[in-house]
Amino acid sequence: MARANVQRQSDRRDEILAAAQRCFVRSGFHKTSMHEICVEAGMSPGNLYRYFPSKEAIIAGIAERDRAEVAQEFAQADLSHGLFPLLEGMAHHHFTERSIEQVKLCTEVMSEARRDPEIARISAAFDADVRKWLVDLFRAAAERGDIAKDADIEGAVDMLIIIADGVWWRRALDPHFKADALIPVFMDITRHMLRSRAAGAGQERTS
Amino acid sequence: MARANVQRQSDRRDEILAAAQRCFVRSGFHKTSMHEICVEAGMSPGNLYRYFPSKEAIIAGIAERDRAEVAQEFAQADLSHGLFPLLEGMAHHHFTERSIEQVKLCTEVMSEARRDPEIARISAAFDADVRKWLVDLFRAAAERGDIAKDADIEGAVDMLIIIADGVWWRRALDPHFKADALIPVFMDITRHMLRSRAAGAGQERTS
DNA sequence: AGATTGAGAGTGAACGTTCGTTCTCATAAA
DNA sequence: TTTATGAGAACGAACGTTCACTCTCAATCT
Numbered sequence: 421m422a423r424a425n426v427q428r429q430s431d432r433r434d435e436i437l438a439a440a441q442r443c444f445v446r447s448g449f450h451k452t453s454m455h456e457i458c459v460e461a462g463m464s465p466g467n468l469y470r471y472f473p474s475k476e477a478i479i480a481g482i483a484e485r486d487r488a489e490v491a492q493e494f495a496q497a498d499l500s501h502g503l504f505p506l507l508e509g510m511a512h513h514h515f516t517e518r519s520i521e522q523v524k525l526c527t528e529v530m531s532e533a534r535r536d537p538e539i540a541r542i543s544a545a546f547d548a549d550v551r552k553w554l555v556d557l558f559r560a561a562a563e564r565g566d567i568a569k570d571a572d573i574e575g576a577v578d579m580l581i582i583i584a585d586g587v588w589w590r591r592a593l594d595p596h597f598k599a600d601a602l603i604p605v606f607m608d609i610t611r612h613m614l615r616s617r618a619a620g621a622g623q624e625r626t627s
Numbered sequence: 628m629a630r631a632n633v634q635r636q637s638d639r640r641d642e643i644l645a646a647a648q649r650c651f652v653r654s655g656f657h658k659t660s661m662h663e664i665c666v667e668a669g670m671s672p673g674n675l676y677r678y679f680p681s682k683e684a685i686i687a688g689i690a691e692r693d694r695a696e697v698a699q700e701f702a703q704a705d706l707s708h709g710l711f712p713l714l715e716g717m718a719h720h721h722f723t724e725r726s727i728e729q730v731k732l733c734t735e736v737m738s739e740a741r742r743d744p745e746i747a748r749i750s751a752a753f754d755a756d757v758r759k760w761l762v763d764l765f766r767a768a769a770e771r772g773d774i775a776k777d778a779d780i781e782g783a784v785d786m787l788i789i790i791a792d793g794v795w796w797r798r799a800l801d802p803h804f805k806a807d808a809l810i811p812v813f814m815d816i817t818r819h820m821l822r823s824r825a826a827g828a829g830q831e832r833t834s
Numbered sequence: 835a836g837a838t839t840g841a842g843a844g845t846g847a848a849c850g851t852t853c854g855t856t857c858t859c860a861t862a863a864a
Numbered sequence: 865t866t867t868a869t870g871a872g873a874a875c876g877a878a879c880g881t882t883c884a885c886t887c888t889c890a891a892t893c894t
Contacts, residue, residue, distance in 0.1 A: 470870085530796060582793030605783070660879065673845060838891100856873105856876100
């Protein structure tokens with residue numbers, strides 16, 4: 421076979437990443453050996469190294485893939501039914517539908533970001549994107565009249581992201597944790613955060 | 628004849644743990660080698676192994692120490708000035724006063740809990756303690772009349788713990804993150820969560 | 835007092851293992 | 865034949881851990 425098959429090359433990379441992801445979810449980045457990934461991918465180390473130059477490159481590939489996957493959710497958002505139905509749908513998706521595998525992988529990425537500068541970069545860029553996306557969303561919702569125009573959008577977004585992180589860590593650490601039970605509380609405080617700051621008696625019971 | 632000095636033995640263990648903690652904060656559990664800890668503690672590996680049987684034992688020791696230190700804060704709580712001043716003080720303590728070193732160490736413990744069953748046990752026990760402590764605190768505050776008796780205490784506590792975790796992760800990952808700017812938002816939603824569930828128009832502006 | 839003793843404290847080279855990576859060689863398509 | 869694809873043994877470094885040994889010093893003996 422003379423010509424380099426770039427499609428097949430790309431497929432092979434995806435297969436390796438998928439295999440590595442399964443290993444990483446099971447044992448974490450550091451306890452997973454290259455040999456383990458090779459077995460999972462049904463491939464020899466020599467061959468695997470033709471597709472990735474190092475273990476770190478695989479980890480970075482996984483991080484990027486994972487972040488892109490999570491980010492994709494935001495792209496599909498539809499504000500036409502109002503902000504709060506959208507947020508509730510996203511909360512449901514984030515709290516329960518996302519597989520526990522992806523949640524665990526996300527925690528791996530977060531802790532690796534504390535060590536590997538490249539992962540930190542990917543992670544920080546992702547965070548900035550999500551934050552900007554949410555702020556823009558809330559601004560648009562304010563224009564629509566879904567929320568007060570003088571609401572503390574930045575503060576609310578920061579808090580929502582923090583809650584999202586916290587929920588995923590709980591999901592990852594406590595197998596009995598039922599995140600969906602928290603959705604009413606979550607929606608309640610979200611509505612409250614986005615109320616008008618001006619009036620003492622803001623709009624209560626916005627549902 | 629040199630008798631076994633149990634006090635000195637304990638001191639030595641503490642010194643090793645302190646040295647290990649510095650290393651772990653700097654490089655994380657897995658990237659820290661025993662040699663590194665030995666250098667930091669000014670001690671040979673042979674001698675260090677007289678005080679701890681393995682690296683895992685040191686990690687477990689660190690986790691226990693760290694959790695105990697965090698738990699100590701709760702023991703000093705004083706409800707006599709009302710629930711919300713107490714909570715605000717705790718938030719301030721948790722969000723800003725706790726050193727970034729301890730925050731980073733905490734994230735190490737959390738991610739290690741996903742791998743090491745012993746750390747998971749320590750971490751889960753700690754979480755359960757904190758949760759029970761907070762629920763009891765809120766029940767006592769309800770008795771005092773600080774909050775409504777029909778408030779969703781369990782839900783509020785779960786959410787507060789989640790927020791606390793999320794804030795610490797943000798602190799650990801983003802050096803520019805200013806957690807104290809979030810305290811007003813935090814207190815606001817805390818008050819909101821602990822309002823009465825019965826009435827449509829709960830007490831607003833409880834400050 | 836001075837010498838002897840014995841056990842705790844401490845050393846650091848070395849060990850066996852594991853890991854990420856590379857090298858050599860085979861196979862099969864073009 | 866040529867070249868992409870693949871296998872798998874082997875390498876060298878790094879790691880956690882061990883082991884044989886030395887040092888220190890209070891207790892004991894003469």
